[in-house]
Amino acid sequence: MEKGKIIELYRKMLEIRLFEEKVFELYGQNIVPGTIHLYIGEEAIAAGVCSNLRKDDYIVSTHRGHGHCIAKGARLDMTMAEILGKKTGYCRGKGGSMHIADFSVGMLGATAVVGAGIPIATGAGLSIKLRGTDQVVACFFGDGAANQGTFHEGINLAAVWKLPVVFICENNLYAMGTCQSQVMLIKDIAERATAYGIPGVSVNGNDAIAVYETAEKAIKHARHGNGPSLIECKTYRHKGHSRFDPATYRPKEEVEEWLKKDPIQNLKRQLLEKGYLLNAGMAQIEREVNDIIEKAAQFAIDSPYPPPEEALENVYA
């Protein structure tokens, strides 16, 4: 992977991290309605996968979706405004954190229903095949979603019809408080690809370059008409499941072990070791990213709430 691309990857991951930290801070000030599911610790996956995608490619996201939006090029200010329930947000402030979509950059939407994005991705893949374009869909979902019926139905159909979809399982070892080992006898979710006759691979989801290179292969495979793949990215969420979860079900040693494997620190170390960036360059990127996050937050804070008379606008029934 070339130097410029790795630096861009680092910047994108930092953008996601600082955005999420800002959301966390604003939540603490009681100005974020509803709940939030932070992507902190998993940034290498969204950034590594989406760096391989074209603007006209699609992604399908989850309840933990801010990072996917940012990585696919959604606007930070409109994303933040939506999370704050403001009129200037992607859904005019009526969707919130778990319903952000931006078709202009191929972000087909987040969903609060676990596993519901998988058949949507298969449908988008079918639409690509019927239209005869060379677009690709990247579908993100968790380890918990991999136990839903939609996982089997969606991936099997995509395999049988050779649809251009890359299924990306973000295995952070937990579905709310349920540990993977309590609900699966297999260690590697990628093994399930065999059941559908497609390639399946497990990768270190905290190594951005490894994710990038693995996704690159799967995306090329899909773009050239060879059908779907399953990529399992092993990772860990630094915070609880949602804002109020203290995550006491996770052993302290396990958390400490994973915090040492922080994907951003990982990539930072690699950049410094290779001599691609010096500390001054790092600090410069950090300042620039901080600045755009502050601006996005201020835009959201200053924006108005949607007025009550607009409550029924854009409601399809």
Ligand SMILES: Cc1ncc(C[n+]2csc(CCOP(=O)(O)OP(=O)(O)O)c2C)c(N)n1
């Ligand atoms: C169909 C469905 N069942 C249960 C829930 C409640 N729920 C919300 S998130 C979640 C866990 C999802 O775990 P995973 O797929 O591993 O994603 P993660 O939160 O770890 O990113 C559950 C059970 C839901 N939203 N939808």
Ligand SMILES: [Mg+2]
């Ligand atoms: Mg999970």
